[in-house]
Amino acid sequence: MTTPSFRDVEQLSAYLDGRLSQVEKTRLETRLQADPTLEALLGDLRHARSILRRTPKHSVPRNFTISPRMAGIRPPVPRLVPLFSWASAVAAFLFIITLGGTLVGQISSGTAAPMLASAPMTSQAYGLGGGLATDATMSALTDNTLYTPTPETFVLMAPQATSSIGTRSIAPLPVPMSAKKPVKTWLFIWPGLAVLLFGSALLIRWLTLLAYRRRINKK
């Protein structure tokens, strides 16, 4: 009768599970018959194993099925969505460019405005013996889409009241509003287009998501 070694415990454990070869099994059974300590240990191990095997099983607190979101599955994105998103970005970019251009235009026209304000005085100075400011000249001026006042224009615009030849006087010309109209229209068109495209992209995405969820729930 000897104190069982760990090797003995390992063999007894494998014997319980039927994992010994025929030779090992026969050898161990012979030892078990001769050694009551070993046999008692086998009984203890068997007892421990049988208790573990009768451990109560718990029922699951909930189902562990996973949703598409938990699984990280994304719904398909229609091709139009990125297209519309990019177009929206381009429209927004153009809006910024147009806005910037308009602001620069306004600043430059803002520097021209004082010149226009001083036009009557200047024209009076130049007006003596100055050129003719006729209706034809005026119509030619207003027909220009972009109006840039020049010293020559001021000369032409000089009031004729002081002129010896003058037929009638002309009030100083305001900056033609018609010249800014196209720019202002685009100022509204670009952001409108950007919002419309972005909204369309969102709508398409939402509709696709809705259809995808319906399909998933149907399954």
Next chain:
Amino acid sequence: MDEPALIHNAQHGDLNAFNSLVLTYQDIVFNTALRILGDEDLAADASQNAFISAFRSLNSYRGGSFRAWLLRTVTNACYDELRRKKRRPTTPLEPETGEGEDIETPRWLIDPNPTTEDQLDQVELEHAIQHCLENLPTDFRAVVVLADIQGLDYGEVAMAVRTPIGTVKSRLARARLRLRECLQGFRELLPSAFRLEEERQL
């Protein structure tokens, strides 16, 4: 649909096929996590994480026992949970005696509903087993839970804990030896049915 077909479909992204597998294996996965962690809420979280992780890494499954592959995922989730618990230990809600010792079963935790003797036996047995399991090192605990409580064979256990069969054999023997010593301390608490069974075997 049979299991290989469900696995094949799940590997191709069919979530419904995977959820069918989840329903088949959720009991064994949850009970394994419960025995390793000893807490129902933690076991439920670990089980859920294990299934999510299993779906994401399903393409790494290359045949063999799907149950063992799934249990490997839950064992890893349990190890992660135990490591997290070790880093951030929590204070138990057990009240203390005047001497500062914990009262393990305070009055407010006792179930007021009367239970039958069998139910009491089961509860006592479960507490004793869980106590002894928690005294084992984590690696030994996982092996003994998989082999003796869930009934996996050595090959499946080896696959689940990613160790050679020889190591499984050795860990199982050590775990049983320690459990034997621990359970002897609960001899009087164990249900009479088990004591009689033991006596019969001797």
